[in-house]
Amino acid sequence: MSRPRDRKSADGLLPRMEAIPGKRQTLYRYHPPGANPISLGHDKIAAIRKVLDLLGEGPDHGTVKWVWESYQKSKRFLRLADATRTDYQQCAIQILDRFANVQIGTIDAPMVARYVRIERADAEVRANREKSLFSNLFAHGIDLGACKENPAKHVRPNVEEPRTEAPDAAVLARFLDWVDKQTPQRRIVGLAARYASLAGNRKVEFLDLAWPQIDKAAGKIRIKRAKQRGKKRGEVIEEIDIQPALQLCLDELEAIRPGKECLYVFPTRDNNAYSDRGFKTLWSRIVLAAIEAKVITQETRFTFHDLRAFYATQHKANTGKLPDLHKNPETTSRVYDRNKVVKRSSN
Numbered sequence: 001m002s003r004p005r006d007r008k009s010a011d012g013l014l015p016r017m018e019a020i021p022g023k024r025q026t027l028y029r030y031h032p033p034g035a036n037p038i039s040l041g042h043d044k045i046a047a048i049r050k051v052l053d054l055l056g057e058g059p060d061h062g063t064v065k066w067v068w069e070s071y072q073k074s075k076r077f078l079r080l081a082d083a084t085r086t087d088y089q090q091c092a093i094q095i096l097d098r099f100a101n102v103q104i105g106t107i108d109a110p111m112v113a114r115y116v117r118i119e120r121a122d123a124e125v126r127a128n129r130e131k132s133l134f135s136n137l138f139a140h141g142i143d144l145g146a147c148k149e150n151p152a153k154h155v156r157p158n159v160e161e162p163r164t165e166a167p168d169a170a171v172l173a174r175f176l177d178w179v180d181k182q183t184p185q186r187r188i189v190g191l192a193a194r195y196a197s198l199a200g201n202r203k204v205e206f207l208d209l210a211w212p213q214i215d216k217a218a219g220k221i222r223i224k225r226a227k228q229r230g231k232k233r234g235e236v237i238e239e240i241d242i243q244p245a246l247q248l249c250l251d252e253l254e255a256i257r258p259g260k261e262c263l264y265v266f267p268t269r270d271n272n273a274y275s276d277r278g279f280k281t282l283w284s285r286i287v288l289a290a291i292e293a294k295v296i297t298q299e300t301r302f303t304f305h306d307l308r309a310f311y312a313t314q315h316k317a318n319t320g321k322l323p324d325l326h327k328n329p330e331t332t333s334r335v336y337d338r339n340k341v342v343k344r345s346s347n
Contacts, residue, residue, distance in 0.1 A: 012044075014051050019044075030054065062146040064107075064137065065100040068092055071140045081226065083204055083276050091130040094120070095137075104141045109151035116155055124158040131157060166313040166338040167302040172197060178295045179286060184256050185269060189282050191253050192266045193307055198246045200311035200323060201238070202226050203304060208273035209265040214242075214250065221246075280304075312336035 013019060013028070017040075020027045028040040028047035038054075040047035053061055060066040071077050077085065098115065099107065112134060120127035135152035142150065179190030195206065205226050214221050225236040242250070253265055262271045268278065283304055290296050302310075308325070312332060315323045316339055325332045 105147040196307040
């Protein structure tokens with residue numbers, strides 16, 4: 001294959017690479033034997049690294065770091081929910097701290113078990129999330145030809161005890177009343193908590209809730225259900241009836257939102273939707289302030305996700321059945337039903 005050796009842009013290229021000078025910059029390509037050329041971009045050093053990776057000769061080829069960087073560009077990773085991708089990026093920090101330069105094909109089940117049980121013994125629940133990412137990296141590594149099996153599948157996760165208590169109704173009411181006397185921005189977060197306890201939506205489902213999704217004439221709120229997979233992804237719509245308590249919550253939000261032109265129901269100071277991290281930070285500050293003010297205690301504090309369990313528990317207590325929160329009703333029963341008394345009749 002001929003290559004313009006007299007051009008400076010072609011100096012130092014690997015075999016089967018070519019440089020195509022343009023008016024402003026040079027395009028680099030690689031010619032696999034018997035196949036069409038592969039574009040390598042305009043950066044010469046990056047192009048050479050890509051070819052070394054293709055040939056399995058790059059210094060990072062086959063390492064956990066290399067697989068992780070490739071996984072982040074894969075369709076499987078990009079199909080994950082934003083919150084899951086962010087969570088995996090946090091998990092990767094711990095994994096790469098220990099395994100970044102380790103060839104992924106040399107990692108076996110005992111090494112993964114030691115990481116999950118011993119090295120991360122002080123964060124057992126978090127270690128389970130990191131094991132999940134590890135499993136995905138092994139699966140992606142198999143696709144890349146960097147390893148032959150997924151040893152993470154042979155390691156049992158740490159035992160997680162599900163939360164069994166829903167927020168006490170009196171404690172929740174006292175907390176929400178206290179938040180309603182705080183700054184406007186804290187009031188909006190408090191009303192988001194009230195909304196979650198009344199509607200049962202996940203936080204990720206309503207942080208970007210917009211006023212056009214609220215049909216006042218029909219008395220309905222329409223929200224896309226999160227965590228759907230396959231063909232139903234983004235297509236399952238939850239239609240929530242607006243009862244008086246929820247209507248009062250919406251009226252308060254409409255009264256304090258910054259400007260009638262604001263699109264979002266739960267806006268930030270600059271009228272945008274909250275990010276998951278930003279909302280979580282403000283929620284944590286509110287809870288700590290409530291504990292300091294003796295509104296709640298360390299024993300009675302609750303997580304924002306507990307409000308979804310509060311909704312499910314109250315729904316069952318009032319109607320005798322659990323709400324439709326999950327594709328699998330067993331998940332709703334196992335995770336969100338925190339009733340201590342089960343009512344049934346005799347024959």
